[in-house]
Amino acid sequence: xxxxxxxxxxxxxxxxxxxxxxxxxxxxxxxxxxxxxxxxxxxxxxxxxxxxxxxxxxxxxxxxxxxxxxxxxxxxxxxxxxxxxxxxxxxxxxxxxxxxxxxxxxxxxxxxxxxxxxxxxxxxxxxxxxxxxxxxxxxxxxxxxxxxxxxxxxxxxxxxxxxxxxxxxxxxxxxxxxxxxxxxxxxxxxxxxxxxxxxxxxxxxxxxxxxxxxxxxxxxxxxxxxxxxxxxxxxxxxxxxxxxxxxxxxxxxxxxxxx
Amino acid sequence: xxxxxxxxxxxxxxxxxxxxxxxxxxxxxxxxxxxxxxxxxxxxxxxxxxxxxxxxxxxxxxxxxxxxxxxxxxxxxxxxxxxxxxxxxxxxxxxxxxxxxxxxxxxxxxxxxxxxxxxxxxxxxxxxxxxxxxxxxxxxxxxxxxxxxxxxxxxxxxxxxxxxxxxxxxxxxxxxxxxxxxxxxxxxxxxxxxxxxxxxxxxxxxxxxxxxxxxxxxxxxxxxxxxxxxxxxxxxxxxxxxxxxxxxxxxxxxxxx
Ligand SMILES: N[C@@H](CCC(=O)N[C@@H](CS)C(=O)NCC(=O)O)C(=O)O
Numbered sequence: 001x002x003x004x005x006x007x008x009x010x011x012x013x014x015x016x017x018x019x020x021x022x023x024x025x026x027x028x029x030x031x032x033x034x035x036x037x038x039x040x041x042x043x044x045x046x047x048x049x050x051x052x053x054x055x056x057x058x059x060x061x062x063x064x065x066x067x068x069x070x071x072x073x074x075x076x077x078x079x080x081x082x083x084x085x086x087x088x089x090x091x092x093x094x095x096x097x098x099x100x101x102x103x104x105x106x107x108x109x110x111x112x113x114x115x116x117x118x119x120x121x122x123x124x125x126x127x128x129x130x131x132x133x134x135x136x137x138x139x140x141x142x143x144x145x146x147x148x149x150x151x152x153x154x155x156x157x158x159x160x161x162x163x164x165x166x167x168x169x170x171x172x173x174x175x176x177x178x179x180x181x182x183x184x185x186x187x188x189x190x191x192x193x194x195x196x197x198x199x200x201x202x203x204x205x206x207x208x209x210x211x212x213x214x215x216x217x218x219x220x221x222x223x224x225x226x227x228x229x230x231x232x233x234x235x236x237x238x239x240x241x242x243x244x245x246x247x248x249x250x251x252x253x254x255x256x257x258x259x
Numbered sequence: 260x261x262x263x264x265x266x267x268x269x270x271x272x273x274x275x276x277x278x279x280x281x282x283x284x285x286x287x288x289x290x291x292x293x294x295x296x297x298x299x300x301x302x303x304x305x306x307x308x309x310x311x312x313x314x315x316x317x318x319x320x321x322x323x324x325x326x327x328x329x330x331x332x333x334x335x336x337x338x339x340x341x342x343x344x345x346x347x348x349x350x351x352x353x354x355x356x357x358x359x360x361x362x363x364x365x366x367x368x369x370x371x372x373x374x375x376x377x378x379x380x381x382x383x384x385x386x387x388x389x390x391x392x393x394x395x396x397x398x399x400x401x402x403x404x405x406x407x408x409x410x411x412x413x414x415x416x417x418x419x420x421x422x423x424x425x426x427x428x429x430x431x432x433x434x435x436x437x438x439x440x441x442x443x444x445x446x447x448x449x450x451x452x453x454x455x456x457x458x459x460x461x462x463x464x465x466x467x468x469x470x471x472x473x474x475x476x477x478x479x480x481x482x483x484x485x486x487x488x489x490x491x492x493x494x495x496x497x498x499x500x501x502x503x504x505x506x507x508x509x510x511x512x513x514x515x516x
Contacts, residue, residue: 049433050357055364064350074356081349093338094323100330108364146422169401257419258368259406 001082003028006045006061008035009248010236012115013059013072015201018236020072020194024079024086028062032241035059035250036123037130038138038151052143056107057115057150058250072201073103076194088194095189102188102195106202108256110174113167114202115252117209119154122247127155150251163255168213171206175213175220178203182219186226200227205246265290267309267317269301270504271495273371274328275316276458279498281332281451283491285341289318291498297382302397313399329359332451344454346446354445358437358452366430367459369423376420378503380410431463431470431479438478449486457486462507484515 005021005028008014014035021028033039035058041047045061051068062069062078069075080088090096127135135155142148153159159167178199181188188195204224207214214220227233242248266282266289268275282289294300294315302313310317310326317326320338325331336344346352383391391411398404409415434456437444444452463471464483473480486492493512499505 049436050354050361053361053365053433055360067350069350069353069357071357071360074353074360077356078349078353081352093334094320094325096337097325097330097334100333101325101327104327104330107360145425253364256364256368256402257422258372259400259402 001065004031004063005029006031006033006040006063007239008033008060008250009242009245010240011205011245011248012118012201012250012252013056015233015236016072016194016197017060017062017075018239019197019201019230019232020076020079020088022232022235023088023197024083026079026083030239032239034248036126036248038142038250041138041141043141047143053147055253056111057147057252057254059252073100073107073194073198076197080194087192090189090191090193099189099193099195103198105177106174106195106199107253109170110199110202112253112255113170114174114206115249116159116163116167116255117171118205118246118249119251120157120159121209123154123249123251124157126247127151128157130155146254147251150254154251166255168210171203171210172213174199174203175206175217178223179217179220182223186223192230196223196227196230197233200224200233204228205249208246262288262290263321264288265292265319267292267294267306267315268498269294269296269315270501271498272458272461272504272508273367274314274458276495277328277451277455278316278318278331278335280454280458280491280495281335281344283494284344284454284489285335285339287335287339287341293498293500295500297379297501299394299397302394302399307399311399313403329363329451329455332454336451344449344451346448346450348446351446355450355452358445359455362452362455362459366426369426369430370459372415372423373420373427375406375410376413376415380413384411384413427467428470431467431476434460435476435479438482443482449489453482453486457483457492461487461511464511465507483511487511487515 005017007018007030010018040058040061045068046063046066047068051061051070054070056071059070059072062075069078076088080086089099139148139151142151187193188199264287266279268279268291271279294306296315300306301315307313309324312326314326316328317324318331325334345355395404395407398407441447443449444456461483464480471479496505496508
């Protein structure tokens with residue numbers, strides 16, 4: 001099995017997948033791409049239908065024997081399937097259910113909100129700095145109409161008041177959910193797991209944008225520091241090339257259209 | 260029944276049908292608890308005590324609660340004996356999970372939006388307006404509150420319905436391609452992804468006969484019949500109480516048999 005991981009700066013889904021890889025002890029080639037400039041679609045990666053229509057949007061891509069795999073939690077599950085002792089997932093079926101349901105909440109509720117706020121703050125200025133022709137050339141190869149539309153909206157800095165309010169509410173909810181969860185434990189599942197990585201990767205960047213969501217949550221603050229200090233996360237963070245990788249987002253999951 | 264597993268479900272389709280069909284395929288006996296979605300049973304205090312999200316389905320195993328239908332299916336697969344409903348190969352497993360997410364978060368919400376605008380909304384709209392208003396207020400998840408409001412008052416925009424129709428048409432094409440490539444969805448064996456899809460797609464040949472038929476989508480039709488032929492599918496439909504849903508699947512089951 002040959003594996004190549006195309007990843008962006010260690011933030012959001014790229015952080016989850018890089019840290020999960022280091023947790024697993026598996027070997028892959030690492031290739032850095034600038035997800036925020038649509039380099040994923042530059043032609044070097046053999047994107048298939050699944051990668052083109054990833055619900056996660058512009059996350060990292062793991063190419064396994066020529067097939068492009070996406071969606072950070074499922075790449076994490078794959079690492080865990082390949083290295084079952086690595087602890088990315090608990091072994092008990094009920095704990096596994098709880099972890100998958102937890103990650104689903106983060107994917108479906110936190111991620112779209114966090115991505116919308118992060119992109120407006122950091123990706124919009126990057127894209128607005130491109131001239132029209134260069135932007136058009138970068139997004140032309142994107143297959144999914146709805147993803148291409150999100151790129152155009154991101155460049156134009158469009159986020160409706162309703163969507164902004166819903167996005168902020170989700171960041172607040174996620175921060176509270178994690179803080180509550182930590183009342184009797186150090187990690188979300190008791191032991192460290194993929195749930196810590198996925199939650200951290202989306203929530204931590206929000207400290208810069210919505211500090212109010214983090215106020216008076218001492219357990220959350222300690223957990224954020226604990227995850228940041230995890231050797232796999234430290235190793236992923238060391239791959240950063242920018243002074244602050246938090247600015248390296250890319251259009252993420254869409255805000256749910258239907259309940 | 261003596262089972263320590265109870266499933267809280269509505270009709271044996273969509274999200275409710277996912278864990279139910281998985282249980283039946285695994286040969287797991289369970290207590291069935293029908294929650295009438297159209298009577299807003301899912302927002303009543305008795306049910307909120309079981310599933311505070313007020314969504315269907317939920318299950319209990321002993322004293323433990325589970326919700327989120329896709330995660331429930333994986334639990335049923337892992338916690339109980341019976342035939343394997345996930346492939347062995349790690350990349351196949353990834354693909355099965357990918358498809359389930361694509362269905363849960365991209366394609367099926369579009370099916371659902373159309374279904375709610377055409378069927379659920381009109382069905383419920385006739386009731387006492389004050390009662391409906393109160394019913395909406397009781398919905399715990401804000402997204403579900405918005406969904407019900409749109410369905411009841413017919414507030415779907417033309418634009419969002421058009422986008423849902425686009426996704427359904429596009430999705431049908433992609434399903435056809437995927438099922439031309441592999442015998443089942445994402446792998447060469449019947450898995451949780453097939454259960455997931457079947458529960459939302461069984462009505463396509465009868466509801467969109469011009470788009471889903473033996474000429475245009477031969478692989479999707481082959482696959483629909485193969486799944487419809489399974490005894491477990493027939494068994495789950497014995498739990499149906501709304502004839503309108505059963506009417507849509509029974510012809511497919513009969514024809515496939
Ligand atoms: N992600 C959840 C969604 C559950 C869900 O929304 N179910 C719908 C029925 S298919 C529901 O409960 N609707 C009731 C309501 O909105 O009041 C799952 O997969 O279980």
